[in-house]
Amino acid sequence: MGQEVRYRVRGGHALNGTAFIQGAKNAVLPMIGAALLASKGRTVLRNVPVIEDVRRALELAEYVGARVEFHEAERTIVIDATTLGDSSRAVLPAEIASRFRGSVLFVPALMHRMGRARIEGVGGCNLGSRNLDFHYRGFARLGAEVTEDPERNHINVKAENLRGGRLYLDTPSHTGTENLIMAAVLTPGTTVIEHAALEPEVLDVIEFLGSMGAKISGGGTGLITVEGVEELTAVEHTVMSDRIDAGVFAMMTAATGGDVSLVGANLDHLGVARWKLEQMGVQFTQQGAVLRVRRDPSVPLRPINAVTSPFPGFATDLQSPLMALATLAEGESYIHEAIYDGRFALADELNKMGAKIEVDGTRAIVHGPTALRGTEVIAHDLRSGAAAILAGLVAEGETIVAPAYPVDRGHSQFANRLSALGADVVREEVN
Numbered sequence: 001m002g003q004e005v006r007y008r009v010r011g012g013h014a015l016n017g018t019a020f021i022q023g024a025k026n027a028v029l030p031m032i033g034a035a036l037l038a039s040k041g042r043t044v045l046r047n048v049p050v051i052e053d054v055r056r057a058l059e060l061a062e063y064v065g066a067r068v069e070f071h072e073a074e075r076t077i078v079i080d081a082t083t084l085g086d087s088s089r090a091v092l093p094a095e096i097a098s099r100f101r102g103s104v105l106f107v108p109a110l111m112h113r114m115g116r117a118r119i120e121g122v123g124g125c126n127l128g129s130r131n132l133d134f135h136y137r138g139f140a141r142l143g144a145e146v147t148e149d150p151e152r153n154h155i156n157v158k159a160e161n162l163r164g165g166r167l168y169l170d171t172p173s174h175t176g177t178e179n180l181i182m183a184a185v186l187t188p189g190t191t192v193i194e195h196a197a198l199e200p201e202v203l204d205v206i207e208f209l210g211s212m213g214a215k216i217s218g219g220g221t222g223l224i225t226v227e228g229v230e231e232l233t234a235v236e237h238t239v240m241s242d243r244i245d246a247g248v249f250a251m252m253t254a255a256t257g258g259d260v261s262l263v264g265a266n267l268d269h270l271g272v273a274r275w276k277l278e279q280m281g282v283q284f285t286q287q288g289a290v291l292r293v294r295r296d297p298s299v300p301l302r303p304i305n306a307v308t309s310p311f312p313g314f315a316t317d318l319q320s321p322l323m324a325l326a327t328l329a330e331g332e333s334y335i336h337e338a339i340y341d342g343r344f345a346l347a348d349e350l351n352k353m354g355a356k357i358e359v360d361g362t363r364a365i366v367h368g369p370t371a372l373r374g375t376e377v378i379a380h381d382l383r384s385g386a387a388a389i390l391a392g393l394v395a396e397g398e399t400i401v402a403p404a405y406p407v408d409r410g411h412s413q414f415a416n417r418l419s420a421l422g423a424d425v426v427r428e429e430v431n
């Protein structure tokens, strides 16, 4: 038997104090991919979250030929991509790439710097079907030859004679938008992307690419225009703060009836989640770069209806913690997961803790309030793991959330940051 790493939570402590919100996972991953486009200089990324997905991304960057340093204490990455070019290394190997979703964001750099890319696997949370057809179709419309090797389950992209084109997305895919922008920045001519994603991370990536020398306009409008340039130069950039990490800490504060200042959090980035949480009884006050979150423990949480949708809609990545929070609300909450067809694995775990959640396809009804009881629960994916920890913070007794890896993929120093707020959470190895 190998070692298992897990979170152990003892409930009953209100969160109070100051929490430091990490840099955004979903911004830094495309930026690591984008840094590989630079044929000159060394990229410096600051405010990098110390999470497993970043470690995997850096392993992948090294695998394809970049020199990387992760100064974890300084939360800073230095990437030298001047060494890229050996086309025999233009591979995203399954053993690294299938461990995180962001691996797909390396394809444009491989296309431009090595002329080809072989994708042996793309990972990420298991949330039902997660297609990549918009990415591959877009690369093909820019002139790449995209072929499938069905026996091995590989995708091969050959990128000769690329030229700008008109692209559209059936739905505003987050990484799809980033990937097509990155494919277009070094492609001769003009590329237009219709129905592009509006997520704040996409805008941060556009800002980063712009400072590298890319010509991109229309970020945040849904219609993005890219004028291809000949080369990009490495720059220094500070990664925006992680709105999902902020949302999770806000909901944990609400669940425990606490009062926490979230350093670096931006209320505007919560989109509709802000209004839903306010309707439930959560109070927010933005004080410059600090977001204060409070919930009066003497007033019961109110139930809520929420439908997940692209930004500024209710973020699907906050749906699991919302479900956990809704178990505490007085009455029936309704949640429709409209982005993914398999993102309700948490419901069974919460039901093991005494919750009453009925799931019908992509719709769930949460019958609250529940006095949750601690038990052993499975972290099926990153946010359901975080949500199970949230439930553990208010449950009677001890909650074990395992495995820890899905949570560690996306939340930095989770146990330490929660303990600093008064929670009893440890990340431990057991045989």
Ligand SMILES: CC(=O)N[C@H]1[C@@H](OP(=O)(O)OP(=O)(O)OC[C@H]2O[C@@H](n3ccc(=O)[nH]c3=O)[C@H](O)[C@@H]2O)O[C@H](CO)[C@@H](O)[C@@H]1O
Residues within 6 Å of the ligand: 026, 029, 101, 102, 129, 130, 131, 132, 133, 134, 135, 171, 172, 173, 174, 175, 176, 310, 316, 317, 339, 340, 341
């Ligand atoms: C690394 C990263 O940034 N991950 C985020 C990103 O994932 P990701 O970029 O993978 O999510 P998308 O926005 O692409 O996916 C949304 C939906 O569109 C579908 N789709 C997407 C692309 C495609 O080519 N074809 C297709 O059908 C997917 O199956 C899914 O149902 O946005 C999601 C939605 O906000 C978040 O949950 C993830 O945290």
Ligand SMILES: C=C(OP(=O)(O)O)C(=O)O
Residues within 6 Å of the ligand: 100, 101, 102, 123, 124, 125, 126, 317, 382, 383, 410
């Ligand atoms: C779904 C998520 O991530 P990924 O796309 O990296 O799997 C997430 O961050 O909740």
